[in-house]
Amino acid sequence: MRLTLFVGGLMMTACDTDNYQYAGHNTYEYFALDGQRTWKYRQDDLTIEWRMEASKSGTVEKGNYDVVTIDYGVLDPAELLYSIDWSSDSSKGIAIHGYSVEDGDTVAFETPVALSEYRMVSGDLVETTTDGITYVSELVGVELCENDWVTDPWECLHFNISDGVDDSTSAPFVGDWWLAADWGTSRFQPAGYSTPWILSEALWSPDDD
Numbered sequence: 001m002r003l004t005l006f007v008g009g010l011m012m013t014a015c016d017t018d019n020y021q022y023a024g025h026n027t028y029e030y031f032a033l034d035g036q037r038t039w040k041y042r043q044d045d046l047t048i049e050w051r052m053e054a055s056k057s058g059t060v061e062k063g064n065y066d067v068v069t070i071d072y073g074v075l076d077p078a079e080l081l082y083s084i085d086w087s088s089d090s091s092k093g094i095a096i097h098g099y100s101v102e103d104g105d106t107v108a109f110e111t112p113v114a115l116s117e118y119r120m121v122s123g124d125l126v127e128t129t130t131d132g133i134t135y136v137s138e139l140v141g142v143e144l145c146e147n148d149w150v151t152d153p154w155e156c157l158h159f160n161i162s163d164g165v166d167d168s169t170s171a172p173f174v175g176d177w178w179l180a181a182d183w184g185t186s187r188f189q190p191a192g193y194s195t196p197w198i199l200s201e202a203l204w205s206p207d208d209d
Contacts, residue, residue: 027116030157030179031088033068036205041197051075052197067097082172093118096173115159137161145178145186147199154180
């Protein structure tokens with residue numbers, strides 16, 4: 001198991017063997033952010049079925065990152081729940097740069113929170129300390145994850161990201177994420193939820209010229 005620490009702008013890697021001489025998954029391929037993208041999800045909660053839409057709402061350059069904002073909101077009745085600022089690329093992996101909660105906090109991290117390194121194997125951990133909170137992301141494993149959009153289950157990378165605080169005060173990205181190549185999040189279960197959001201539809205179109 002490898003453990004990578006991100007503290008402020010400093011990155012330290014500790015392991016028993018050569019850090020980079022191993023086979024792993026190119027994690028950024030499982031969180032594509034190109035083009036115009038929208039994802040729709042459902043969640044069964046007792047006898048009520050909830051539906052959510054996640055959509056790209058903007059892209060900005062921050063240092064060496066292209067940061068994409070994704071808005072997450074319930075469809076009926078329409079309500080924006082929160083937004084998360086993501087990046088995903090072949091050299092730095094998947095990172096979270098901030099988030100905002102409707103009628104709540106807006107947070108911009110001084111140091112991006114790493115969901116992943118650019119390449120990882122099952123059991124790898126990435127730890128980030130920023131703004132006084134330590135986040136630990138683990139690649140739990142490679143799993144088959146079904147969704148409502150396609151017939152055959154996808155092969156997904158299952159990540160768990162934790163922050164060591166009470167679920168009611170956790171950031172919206174804390175929890176479990178199942179990511180599929182090319183299409184991104186097949187399902188996710190934020191901290192405090194008893195059931196996951198499951199993909200029901202995904203839309204992609206090229207960026208406007």
